[in-house]
Amino acid sequence: MGTLVEEILSRKAGREVRAGEIALVDVDYMMTHDNTTPLAIEAWKRIGKPILDKDRIVVHFDHAYPPPNVAAAAAQKGIVDFLKKQEIFNFYRQGICHQVMIEEGFVTPGRVIVGGDSHTNTYGALGALAVGFGSTDIGVAWATGKTWLKVPQTISIRLKGATQKGVYAKDVMLHIVGSIGMNGATYKSMEFSGPYIDSLAMHDRIVFSNISTEAGAKCGLIAADDVTSDFLENHTYAKGPWEKTRPVDPQYEREVEIDVSSLSPQVACHPSVDNVKPIGEIAGLPIDEVFIGGCTNGRYEDLEIAASILKGRRVNRFTRTIITPASQKIFDKAMESGLTKIFHEAGCFTTATGCGACIGRHGGVLAPGERSFTTMNRNFIGRMGSPEAEIYLGSPAAAAATALEGKITDPRTIRSQHV
Amino acid sequence: MSRVWKFGDDVNTDEIIPARHNITVVPEELARHAFCEVRPRFAEEVQPGDILVAGSNFGCGSSREHAPIAIKASGVACVVARSYARIFFRNAINIGLRVVECAQADELGDGHDARVDLASGRIMNRTTGKQFLADPMPPFVLKIVEAGGIVNFLKDHDIEELQ
Numbered sequence: 001m002g003t004l005v006e007e008i009l010s011r012k013a014g015r016e017v018r019a020g021e022i023a024l025v026d027v028d029y030m031m032t033h034d035n036t037t038p039l040a041i042e043a044w045k046r047i048g049k050p051i052l053d054k055d056r057i058v059v060h061f062d063h064a065y066p067p068p069n070v071a072a073a074a075a076q077k078g079i080v081d082f083l084k085k086q087e088i089f090n091f092y093r094q095g096i097c098h099q100v101m102i103e104e105g106f107v108t109p110g111r112v113i114v115g116g117d118s119h120t121n122t123y124g125a126l127g128a129l130a131v132g133f134g135s136t137d138i139g140v141a142w143a144t145g146k147t148w149l150k151v152p153q154t155i156s157i158r159l160k161g162a163t164q165k166g167v168y169a170k171d172v173m174l175h176i177v178g179s180i181g182m183n184g185a186t187y188k189s190m191e192f193s194g195p196y197i198d199s200l201a202m203h204d205r206i207v208f209s210n211i212s213t214e215a216g217a218k219c220g221l222i223a224a225d226d227v228t229s230d231f232l233e234n235h236t237y238a239k240g241p242w243e244k245t246r247p248v249d250p251q252y253e254r255e256v257e258i259d260v261s262s263l264s265p266q267v268a269c270h271p272s273v274d275n276v277k278p279i280g281e282i283a284g285l286p287i288d289e290v291f292i293g294g295c296t297n298g299r300y301e302d303l304e305i306a307a308s309i310l311k312g313r314r315v316n317r318f319t320r321t322i323i324t325p326a327s328q329k330i331f332d333k334a335m336e337s338g339l340t341k342i343f344h345e346a347g348c349f350t351t352a353t354g355c356g357a358c359i360g361r362h363g364g365v366l367a368p369g370e371r372s373f374t375t376m377n378r379n380f381i382g383r384m385g386s387p388e389a390e391i392y393l394g395s396p397a398a399a400a401a402t403a404l405e406g407k408i409t410d411p412r413t414i415r416s417q418h419v
Numbered sequence: 420m421s422r423v424w425k426f427g428d429d430v431n432t433d434e435i436i437p438a439r440h441n442i443t444v445v446p447e448e449l450a451r452h453a454f455c456e457v458r459p460r461f462a463e464e465v466q467p468g469d470i471l472v473a474g475s476n477f478g479c480g481s482s483r484e485h486a487p488i489a490i491k492a493s494g495v496a497c498v499v500a501r502s503y504a505r506i507f508f509r510n511a512i513n514i515g516l517r518v519v520e521c522a523q524a525d526e527l528g529d530g531h532d533a534r535v536d537l538a539s540g541r542i543m544n545r546t547t548g549k550q551f552l553a554d555p556m557p558p559f560v561l562k563i564v565e566a567g568g569i570v571n572f573l574k575d576h577d578i579e580e581l582q
Contacts, residue, residue, distance in 0.1 A: 022559045024582050039484065042444070046570045118482050134484045134510040140569055144578040183429070183476045187505050216476075218505055263457065299562065379479070 003250040004221045005189040008129045012112055012382045014326040019153045021255070029056050030113040030141045032354075034072070036116030039081045046053040051086060052145040056156060058090040058106060059083060060097035063355045068362040071228060073373065084305025095327025095353035098122040098295045100208070103329055105238030109224035110245050111327075114138060114147055118350075119295050119377065121217065124209035125202065126232070127224030127245060132213065137343030152218045154189040155255035158198035161261035165264040166412035168305070170375070170395040173195075173211045176258070176268040178276025188253065196260050197222060203301040210296050211377050214273040223247065224289040265398050266409055270371075270390035271381050273355035279410045289372040290315070290403040291325030291384075292396055294358045297375035300330045307339045308416045310346040311399035316406025320366045328353055348403070360385040365407035373402045420545070421468045421496060424461065424531035428474035430556050432507065435478065435486040444485070448491035453489040467494035472527045474500065478507025487511040497535045497548060499542065499553065512560055515568030521553035537561070 002010065004017065010016045013023040022393060037059055044051070051057065059079065067073035083091050092100050098119060103109050103185030109127030110227065113120065116138045123130035131149070177184075190212045197205065201212050206223050212220025222228075224244040228404050232238040265279040290304050292298070303325060315321045323343050325331040331353055334340050340350050351357070358376045366372055366389035374384075379391035394402075397411035432529040454461040471490065477500040478486060487510050490498065497517040501524045511518040517537055527533055529549055531546040540555040556564065566572035572581070 022579065036482075038442070043570055047573045049573065116482070132482060132506060134506055134513065135480050136484060136513045136569060137509065140513070140573065140578070143573065146578050148563075148581060183479070186476060186502065216479075216505065405479055 003189065003252060004191050004223055004245065004247045005129060005152060005154055005219060005252070007245045007247060008110055008112070009151055009244070011110065015104065017151050019151050021151050022148055022152060024146055024148050025112055025116050026145055027056065027141045027147050028060055028374055029106050029113045029122065030138050031058045031060070031097060031101060031113060031317050032116035032135070032138055033059070033063050034061045034065060034076055036081065036135050036138070038075055039135030040116055040138040040142065041079070041082055043136040043264040044142045047139060049141045049143040051142050051348060054086060055090065056089045056145065057086065057088050057142060058092070058101065060100055061093045062353070063274040063359060064361040065093060066352070068356070073239065073325055095325070095329070096097045096295045096298065096412050099298070099330070102126065102262055103236055103327060104237045108232060108242050109228060110243035112147040114141055118213050119210055121220045122206055122210040122295060124212065124219050124221040126228055127203040127222060128222070129219055131219055152187055152189045154191050154250065155185055156255040157192050157252070158194040158255065158257045159192065159260055160257065161196055162199070163257040163260050163263060166397060166410070167263050167265055168239065168395040168397060169200060169207040170265040171196045171263055172260050174268050174276050174393065175263055177211060177215050177268070178257070178266065178274050182216060182272060182274040183244050185212065188217055190217045190220045192220065192222050192245065195362060198225065200227070201301070202227060202235070203299045204260055206299070206327055207296060208277050214272070214377055216411070219267055261300050265395060265412070267398070268379055268393035269407065270379060270392060273377070273393065279394065279408065279418050282392070283315050283408050283410055285403050285408045286371065287319055287373045287392070287407055288370040289364060289366060290319055290321045290392040290399050291324070291357045291364050291376065292377035292399050293322070294355070295326065296377040297396050298326030298330070300333050302375065303330070303334050303339050306396045306400040307342045308376065309397060309411060309414050311402065313346055313404055315347045316405040321403040322357060323348050323350045325353050325362065328394055347409060357384065359383065375399050375410060420532040421470050421534055422466065423527045423529060423531040424458070424469060424471050425527065425534050426471065426473040426477070427480055429476045431480035432451070432483060432486040433479060433480060436489040441473040441483060441485040443478045447487050449485055449489035449491035450548045453493045462493060463495050465495065465497070468496045469494065470527070470533050471495050471498045472500070472524055473498065473526065475502045477503050479504035482506045483509070484514060487514050496539070499535065501529065502541065510564055513569045515564055515566070515571065517564055519553040519556065521551070523551045526551060537545055537564075
């Protein structure tokens with residue numbers, strides 16, 4: 001009897017828990033990457049207890065991989081030495097941690113997953129309770145298999161209607177963050193539901209859970225349904241059966257209902273993710289770099305939309321346009337289906353998979369005075385390199401249209417099969 | 420006396436300690452750079468037992484634990500804020516920094532003399548004579564904080580003992 005997060009945690013805790021209570025629960029998987037693993041190792045060492053179950057630890061290299069400098073290489077070597085010594089074999093170097101977690105089948109409905117990355121919320125799209133943590137929490141879970149969680153209040157976000165052509169899940173979610181603000185869901189669970197969510201494929205649902213972090217949310221959940229089980233069976237290595245937990249007579253802290261049918265493409269403008277405007281208000285602003293990728297919008301379907309706009313055209317010669325598939329599996333598919341060829345013929349540059357550009361580490365760092373338009377989820381000052389650069393966030397379609405024109409462009413003005 | 424150091428809303432982790440000082444994880448070194456840009460004299464003048472007071476969303480931004488470590492190592496006895504960013508709040512508890520939420524945090528002004536009783540949640544402003552209540556810490560959380568953080572707690576206890 002409760003919201004989706006209360007239902008999942010009640011099953012996990014073996015007793016009914018309600019918002020405001022603290023529950024000690026078993027953790028199914030503990031995820032870290034090259035950036036957050038070293039401090040988790042330190043915390044675990046200080047606890048001084050053996051690793052409870054090495055099969056529940058998953059480590060990815062994605063934030064600066066392959067290592068672009070000696071410091072990153074040394075840090076990664078230290079992690080590899082630790083993994084070898086502890087015989088931890090869930091170790092991946094094949095793309096952005098969140099995408100690979102899903103592809104490899106670690107994420108299934110009802111599981112509790114803690115991650116040393118703030119966008120661990122992403123897995124909520126598959127009905128898993130996934131929360132971003134600091135490194136000490138991860139070290140604790142390595143040693144004990146458990147974590148403490150305060151059961152959050154829930155904001156219900158019910159979405160209805162259908163988006164117009166050229167308007168995508170990203171536009172809807174940016175509109176939500178713009179409406180409730182970057183502190184609007186702090187501590188809370190955002191529970192997305194309604195006919196619009198029901199109609200979405202998994203790659204679009206993921207956008208909502210992923211960006212819930214930017215509203216301060218503890219988790220962004222979508223109840224598992226047939227779309228979830230079909231996706232798990234056909235696109236991941238997950239093994240069923242799944243628990244399709246759903247809210248039961250939930251008491252929400254707040255209920256928001258939005259009809260998505262009147263929305264236009266949206267842009268989160270410099271310098272904060274809740275500074276959201278319809279693209280028409282900002283169109284024409286010159287852009288130096290377009291980056292299509294990240295854990296928000298680097299999936300195959302995102303690349304397909306971008307390619308449909310770029311096909312047979314050339315990007316602006318002075319706009320550096322970077323395409324980064326979220327995983328090697330996506331990269332393979334993009335090569336096999338000819339998407340990478342379309343990108344390259346359009347004058348784009350395709351990089352290896354990873355988080356480099358999104359955190360200003362490598363593969364798309366911004367110079368002072370440069371302005372980027374990207375499909376990622378965060379536009380903090382200095383995020384992609386120079387603190388004197390500006391970052392604008394939008395959909396893959398808007399990013400591709402912007403690359404063609406060299407200035408922020410409404411994708412609906414470019415003829416394409418997808419828009 | 421416990422001096423109040425007053426901050427506003429949305430103090431982010433980079434204001435608590437800029438990323439360029441996060442290379443070390445030695446607490447005392449981190450404390451030397453606490454608030455170095457927004458309150459340059461803080462690190463030099465803060466006394467053990469002082470109280471940090473802030474508005475809403477304190478600690479927003481990065482999940483790096485350097486920020487609460489820097490505050491704790493500077494000797495601050497307790498942080499009182501209207502609200503915290505989620506990961507910062509958790510990290511603070513886990514490393515043993517006392518953080519309480521209080522809707523009346525604004526009643527404490529910069530330089531005031533104040534006392535916080537964590538068990539009862541009673542906050543006494545000795546400068547104005549006013550008393551008010553913070554949200555009490557759940558016993559679960561208090562156990563972690565009193566042990567000096569979750570790592571210390573787990574050295575002597577099993578995690579099940581938290582319940």
